[in-house]
Amino acid sequence: MTLITSAILIGTSSNLLADEEIAPAFGGLDDVVYSENLWTEMVTQHLVGPDALLSTPYEGQPPHGAILDTVDTRLTLRGNEGEVIIKRNYDGEGVSKLTVANDPTKYLKAVTVMYRRAGYDPENQDWFWVKYKPDGSLDVDSNGVELAGRIAKGMAEGCIACHRTAPGGDYVFNHDRYKTTSNIPGAPD
Template identity: 30%
Template sequence: MLVLVLVQLRRYYFFLLEKFDKGVDMVHSEAMKAIVRRRLKLANRFWGVVLCGLCSIVSCTPRAVAALPGLTGDQISGASLWQRITVEEDFKAYPSWPDYKGIQPGQSPHGRFHRIYINPILADALPISANIAPAGSIIIKENYDPDRVVSGYTVMAKVPGYNPDAGDWFWAAYDNQGGVKMEGRPAMCIRCHSSSASDFVLLQRLDAAGADQ
């Protein structure tokens, strides 16, 4: 809708320019003509920049992410999960974890800082009274070094039947270019997250996350 309004404004703007340009020819003084044309040129530049800026804002506005169905056990791998969150979807457009937005302090084995994204399947389900994330849920931790430069990513994806003993989570770690460093059922990840009382999710209980949103 806003794009259509901008298009109409642009048409009206050029219509007025044409009228003003014809009006200049009716001015008899050459000096006055020069002044009017100079002012029209400045106005043309100004409004051209304004309209281009508005169009850029509209075109760059993030769009809502439509949730794709979760990857199945036959589909899941480190490569296919990276494809899902960077090509088929854009995890940068995912919601943040409720009440945990932006860059936050982190700890080993993740980065000194981190930012957490969750896909729409999980975001739309929160809070979850049963404390079990729905199939297809994805949690992405974007890890940063002490200088707040992205150092890698650690991802959890809920895949029904993949690993019932560990909540059916598929785990993957990537370098900052998306290269797979670890994937599947890494004992280190499972051992650490097994201390959770909420479906292997450590950050916050699923039945409390987003409860006040």
């Protein structure tokens, strides 16, 4: 009897998912498509890809790569104009600021991006998070879920949980330029 009941419950919840399209926190179809559109626009703006403009490489800290370079600007996508922060993560044998500056493509391991989407995730400063591989395809987490969206909202680890501790309340470590007046519970001043 118990078994039958839970079977019905499972059936009901998956119907709900199909009918009402309850969005998962990240890795759902909408987020994956959005991240693909974002990559295409970033290529067009020379922010990623073979013609990307480079900033000076610097030494990073975990969990991002040994050497990093970060660019920070605004970008319009599907009518949303928001801040975008693009961090390229470099690693591999012989990696250094000089070798990366000389041949960035050789050492590029990942491209991690924060893009502000109005109304997307008000509790977390509306950031859309993505981890791309160097070719623009999406990286996946240990469960095979694609890393695009509100990563990993409500969980103890992941982009949101860690960036939440950044000073200024804007979830950005590097500066407080996007500091807002909104009151985020638990965020440092």
